[in-house]
Amino acid sequence: MADSEKQDGDRKFVASEGGWGWIVCLASFWINATIFGLNNSFGVLLVAMLGDPTLQKHGATVFNTAWIGSITVCISFFATYIASILTDRFGCRRTAVVGAIIAFVGCLSSSFAKRLGLLYFTYGILIGVGFALAYMPSLIILGHYFEKKIGKANGFATCGSGVSTVLLPPFLRFLINSFGLWYTLKFIAGLTFLLIPCALTFRSQRPKVKRKQNNSSVEDETSTNARCSSSCRSWLGRYINFGIWKNKNYRIWCSGVLIGLLGYFVPFTHLIKYVEEVSPDPHTNGPILISCIGLSSIVGGIAPGYISDKPAVKRVMTRIEFQQLSFIVIGTFNFLVPTLVLSFPALVVATLIMGIFDGCFVCMMVPVAIDILGPE
Template sequence: MSERAAERRPSEGRRGPPVPDGGFGWAVCLASMWTNGTIFGLLNTSGVLFVSLLESFPGSDAFQTAWVGSTAIGVTFFCSTLASVLTDQFGCRPTAIAGGVVAFVGMLSSSAVTHLQQLYLTYGVLVGLGSSLAYTPSLVILGHYFQKRMGLVNGLVTFGSSLFTMVLPIVLKFMLRKIGLFPTFRVLSGLVATLVLCGCVYTPLIEKQRPRAVGDGTAPVNDRKRTFVEKIKKHLNLGIWRNRRYVIWAIGVPFALFGYFVPYVHIVNYVRHVMPRANGAALVTYMGAASGVGRLVFGKVSDFACVNRIMLQQLSFLMIGIVTTLLPVLRHYYALVCAVLVLGIFDGCFVALIGPIAFDLVGPEDASQAIGFLLGLASVPLTVGPPLAGWIYDYTGSYNAAFFYSGAPPIIGTCILFLVSLGRFSAEENVEKQFPFLTEESAPFHEKIFVTDEGPICWRFQPQNKCTTCVTNEHYRIYTVGQPNLHHTHRRTHQHTDRVHMASSSKLQESQKDKKNRIKSMFDSGTQVT
């Protein structure tokens, strides 16, 4: 495997049993695919329900009605951080089962509402919360069973939402016409109940190490409060926010998603007004089919070592933004079909890369909360985008401005993500130019020791437990060891043997040339500095 490919596959340093890359993992993959299909099939077909809600509640306008599906979308992503913490604490299986139960209750309750605003709670909050609790474990569990085929498996899993998005518009349109809106909600509650069965399949391979309880539980109240706060800090992994590349990614992606769901929610109503005789629901089906193709193709493509996954995601946002801005000028139905096909393909590209990029940036053990934080941040634009487009439509009487404004954020988000790619190799290449003798083979225990302007650095190839002096960069852990106290904490936490370390701050005053020569001689002689 090339050096770049090795750098991008952080799961090599994971603890636990070997990754099977198959076997029972395919059953897990199938359950995860069904979960993704059920959740996002319903969210992506909000446009079909949107038209039926307008007809069932005549006093509501597009802005009010759009909040039903938009709230469900927003809560699904907003609660992803909570879902990731619960997944880390209790495991993938209990969290996913609880999510299926909550979503079932919410969908069944939606069939008994009498006012549109009640759907904000039943469909928006409860279904959204349950979907979030079921969705996050379905991504995290994949890292337990797959490593070499991670991109392909994520493509297969996310293909489930495309498959359901292809079928559900046709089924929903038929049921809404035959039995009406509220009986349709009862049928959908049966579909949502299958999330419980899918959660039962998620058998984790990486067990969490939980400390044993000490004492008889009679600690002072202040100690208990402090312990509770420490537990929250422990389970809420804030360390990933010291990873600058992840921070940039977590800012750029949510910004690009302001207009992401607007076509899904409003395309049916748009066609209904512009082309009354055309089948707007079919466009959602075409979009879902194209998205499925995109997830499979780009999921496989992203596994190649020569492919930069960040840049591939940038391409998807750029195309989504351009096509969304062009929707108002396409006045022929078949032109719209071509547009939604392009939207679907690159939508599939974006979705299929979320999991693999998170694993690339923070590693498998931190990927759960990395995905959770990202989706939590994405909840705001995903919630606000469709209602804002509906408000623009109510105000102007046309979808032209709504689609124009919705296409701008993905293009701007593309530019933001350039900061992730440009900073990829700068630090590593600079070190290798300064110290060509510090190769992977010359450093014991998979370490490299080198000197920077800030002081000596220890570069480990295998990730260990977290440390207050660590900064995550790809799957390496970079430790500053110039200060004796911090270095002592670092060594006690990680319990690794250091071949070369700097324990005296006075030695940091010597010239860079002397540092290079001394470190080289230490490697040659095997001397350890204390």
């Protein structure tokens, strides 16, 4: 009896590889679509904000208005570390629901905040915090349902950003031209409200691991905790996993991703306005370029995720090498924009190529982290 209990306690958790997991995957798809779609489409809102008479009275310029989107993107990623701590402590569902509510409140209040200072807070900080709290659980929860198919599941979920990047830029411009900036922000609030039912599907599957301890070890741990209760590091250790930073490969990977992301969103924010002002082609349509990136990123999000799960492919090219190649191509595109802007068709082709590698980069985030640190 004791042996069987020990075997049950030591038994490795086996993911279902489907079932309710595909509902969760679909919910993650919508969350990724909403968050990245809105972040990637901010260039459309930027042009509208610069042309809004109310914001012009308060001194709206490209520099100070672009800060709205910059704050959103910055906090969306910077706060994911805090979101991961909250997810470990309170679970994926609770964290994501709170994030969805905060994002909805931020979007709705932004439609009434007609000053840059208020928009920094409502659209920048509130939406950024909400997106971070909703986004991180949407990735973590996939590991509760998939292991062997994690690349495929993550590829499907992250391709939501590509779908929304195709549809949102031209649609947001249509709404702005038809109803104005502030009613468009109310529509965006409606999109973020749908994050709440999506987050409610995040039902945890991995059981919490209970450590077996004898009386002496409990006493030793109690005395140790008593001695370290005044230590700041001991307190932080309850919420932050310092152990992962001992992994050299993880430190290098995180540093590389951090450096790469410094310029990642520049095209999404400034490409529309830059191209429409500089391009000599009278048929230039800036939002179409962002849609092209989103369209091809769907392929780039699904195909590499599916291919990278194949053992034969792993022997030739690892997942992290897929991601490294993506960074190189995206960076090259940014360098070539001033030259490509002279020809709009060439710019369309370039954005289609960039989108493929953009989708590859995004869909490889979770699988690469799992490859480096393990699924637990």
